[in-house]
Amino acid sequence: MVHINNRFLDLPGSYLFSEVARRVSHYVSQHEGERVIRLGIGDVTQPLTPAVIEALHKAVDEMGCADTFRGYGPEQGYEFLREAIVENDYRRRGIEIAPDEVFVSDGAKSDTGNIGDILGLDNRVAVTDPVYPVYVDSNVMAGRAGTYLGDGRWSNIIYLPCTAENDFVPALPAERPDVIYLCYPNNPTGTVLTREQLKMWVDYALCNDTLILFDSAYEAFIRQDDIPHSIYEIEGARQVAIEFRSFSKTAGFTGLRCGYTVVPHEVCARDEKGAKVPLGSLWNRRQCTKFNGAPYIVQRAAQAVFSEQGAKETRSLTDYYMRNAALIRTKLQTAGLQVYGGENAPYIWVKAPGEISSWCFFDRLLSECNIVGTPGSGFGAAGEGYLRLTAFGSYEDTLEAVERIENWKL
Amino acid sequence: MVHINNRFLDLPGSYLFSEVARRVSHYVSQHEGERVIRLGIGDVTQPLTPAVIEALHKAVDEMGCADTFRGYGPEQGYEFLREAIVENDYRRRGIEIAPDEVFVSDGAKSDTGNIGDILGLDNRVAVTDPVYPVYVDSNVMAGRAGTYLGDGRWSNIIYLPCTAENDFVPALPAERPDVIYLCYPNNPTGTVLTREQLKMWVDYALCNDTLILFDSAYEAFIRQDDIPHSIYEIEGARQVAIEFRSFSKTAGFTGLRCGYTVVPHEVCARDEKGAKVPLGSLWNRRQCTKFNGAPYIVQRAAQAVFSEQGAKETRSLTDYYMRNAALIRTKLQTAGLQVYGGENAPYIWVKAPGEISSWCFFDRLLSECNIVGTPGSGFGAAGEGYLRLTAFGSYEDTLEAVERIENWKL
Incomplete structure (x- = not known):
C-alpha cells in the first residue's frame, strides 16, 4: 500500500x-x-527595465543560432553571473565571497523551501513571528514542526514574536534552536535590523552552534546607510549563515524567476558522529540531483541588472x-x-x-x-x-x- | 548542534x-x-527553432511594457500552456486529461527529484536497472534507499534488471514495491515497451496498490505506431500513474528549462489511517510552497512548440x-x-x-x-x-x- x-x-x-x-x-x-x-x-x-529586455533579446538570438546555442548549463549557474554577483552584491560592499559559494536558482522561494533537504530532521527550528509562510510550511512537510496547536503555531517550532512592544526586534530565544530563519528587511513587517542587532544574532549563532538561514530578498530597498544589506557584513557570519537573495523584487523578476543562495565554505553542520560537514558540498549535491540550473536567457538578464545602465x-x-x-x-x-x-x-x-x-x-x-x-x-x-x-x-x-x-x- | x-x-x-x-x-x-x-x-x-525564438522575443517585449508585463504566474503554470498540453500531447492521442491535472515546471529532473516530497518515507521503491540516477539518488537523500551495498546498489531498493537476456523488458518484481519508476522510451538503453508490456505494469499496479512514476521525457522520438507515448493510453493508468514530460529533448529546451507533470484526479495514496488521499492535491501544495512557476517567457516558448509551425x-x-x-x-x-x-x-x-x-x-x-x-x-x-x-x-x-x-x- x-x-x-x-x-x-x-x-x-x-x-x-x-x-x-x-x-x-x-x-x-x-x-x-x-x-x-x-x-x-x-x-x-x-x-522589466530596458537593459534587462535588451539582454533577453540578445540571449534569445543566441539560442536560435547553432554556434551560440546553449544546452544544459552548470546546475550552480554560469560563471558570468556568479562573478557578477560576487563583484556587485558583495565585493563592492567590502565582502569577499567566492564564485563557487554562489548557487544561482529559479528564486528564493525554491531555495528557502528546498534548503531543508540537506538538514537532519531532528533539528529544532526557530522563526520570527510574523513570518513568511514558506519557512514554516516546508518544515511541516519535512516533519520538523511537531503537531499543529492552532493559531498558526506548531509544537516543535520556536517562535520569536516581533511586535510594536519590542520594536519588531526579536529577542534571543530562551530555548536554543539548531536553525533560525531571519528575513531582513523583513517580510511581512517591513522592519530592519541594525548592524548591532544583527551582530547579536551572529554572535548567538557562533556561541550556540546555530545555523542562520538569512533571507535578504529585499536588501535593494534599504535606504539608510547603517543598515546591513548582507549578513556577511557581520564578522563571523561566514561560519554560521547561509544567505538567500532574489532578483524578483530588486529588478522585477517575479515572472522571470532568478535568485541565488550563498553558502560560504566555512558553514558546517554535524554528521551523526559529530564531525563537521561543509553545507556547500551538500547543497551542491542537492542542486545537481534535483535541479538543472536557471535558464540561460534568464541568467543573462540577471547579469544585465549589474551593468552600469x-x-x-x-x-x-x-x-x-x-x-x-x-x-x-x-x-x-x-x-x-x-x-x-x-x-x-x-x-x-x-x-x-x-x-x-x-x-x-x-x-x-x-x-x-x-x-x-x-x-x-x-x-x-x-x-x-x-x-x-x-x-x-x-x-x-x-x-x-x-x-x-x-x-x-x- | x-x-x-x-x-x-x-x-x-x-x-x-x-x-x-x-x-x-x-x-x-x-x-x-x-x-x-x-x-x-x-x-x-x-x-531552438524559429517559432520558439519568435515566441520568446514576443514574450520578452510583453515583459518590457507595463500593460502586458506579468509578475508571479500560477505555480501550476499558465492556462494557455496547460490547455495546449492537454490538447496536443493528450487529446490528439485520444487521452482525456484535465488542465488542472497538468503541473508545469522547470523540467522533469526537478519533478522526478521532488515528487518524493509528497510520499511517505516507509514506501518501498523499485527501479529498472540500468536507470537514470536521479530516481535513486533522490530516494537516498530522503532516506528510502537503506544502506549502500556497493556496485551502485542499495539494500532497500528493488532492482529490475534490463539486459539483452530479457530483451530489456523488466520482469515483474518478486517482492511488491509501493512505488516504481518506469522511463520509456528508456534512458539509458533507448529501448521501449510495447502496449502489451506496459499494460502488464499498469495491471500489476492496479492489483498491488503500487504507484507508477512514469517518465516519458523521450516520447517525441517514438517512430513506431504501436508504441505508447503516454502511460494513459493504457486502461486503468489514471488510477495508478503519475507521468513526467519535458520540452528538453522534444524541442531543445535543455537550456531553456520547461517540463510538466500529470497527476490525474484518481491517483491516490493512503494516509496513516489507510484513507485514500488524492496525490494531485499534495503535489499542488508542494509546488505552491516550494516553487513559483516557470518563467512566463519560457511558457510562451513551450506553447509555440504546439503551434502548426x-x-x-x-x-x-x-x-x-x-x-x-x-x-x-x-x-x-x-x-x-x-x-x-x-x-x-x-x-x-x-x-x-x-x-x-x-x-x-x-x-x-x-x-x-x-x-x-x-x-x-x-x-x-x-x-x-x-x-x-x-x-x-x-x-x-x-x-x-x-x-x-x-x-x-x-
Missing part, C-alpha cells in the same frame, strides 16, 4: 492568499463598478516603489494610523485601529475603502491586530488608495 | 559524468591536436537526431557490434565487445577512436558491459564518429 507523506495533512487547509482572494472576489461580485485597489500580494507591477534602471525601479512606501507611511500616519516599516522595505505594517482583529480590519478596508491588504494574522499569531500593505502598486493606484484612507472615517 | 541530513554522506562520492569529464580532460591534455567527438552526455546541440519544426528537430540514431545503429552493427535502442529513442546502447567492462570499453573508444560515450555501469549494476551513445550530436560529428568506429580494429 503506497503511503503519502502524512505531514501534508497536518497543514491547515486554507491558505492566507486564497482566503484573501476568495473574500475579494466575493466582494467584487457583489459590488459591480467599484474599483478595488490591490495592495495585498507582494508582486511587482512595473515592467542596468544598475541605474534598477535603482529607479526600487526608488519608484519606495516613493509609494513613503506615501503610504506618511498619509496613513496623517490619518491617525500607527504604521511600521516602509523606510527600508517595500512593506508597510499597519496596526489595526481600536483593537480590532486583522481580518476585521481587512474586511473594513475592503468594504469601506475598496482596498485589499493582507491580514497580519495570516503570517503568524504575533501578526494578529496588524495588516500588511505593499508598495508594489502603481504610483497612481497607491495615491488613490491613500487618499481614500485619508478620507476614511476610522 | 545543527545536524546535516546524514543520508547525503551515504551517496557515493564520484558522479558518473564528473568521472567521464575527468578522464576526457586528462586524455585531451595528453593528446593535443586530436579531435574528440562527444557522444556521452544527453544534451542537445541544435538551436512549431510542431513541424519540432518534428524536423527530432527527425534530425533520429537520423543520427539510425546512422549509429547501422554502422555499429556493420562494424560487428551488438546495439540496442535508437529506433524510438535518441540513445543507443552498445554491448562492449569481448566481455570487456564498460569503463574498459569507454577508455578504448576514447583512446583509439577519440569518441566519448557513457559507461553503462554508471547507470547501475546491470549496465555493466554496455556503453551509451547519444544521437544528440551534429550530423557531421556523428558521421565522422561512426566512420572512425567502422575503421576501428575491435
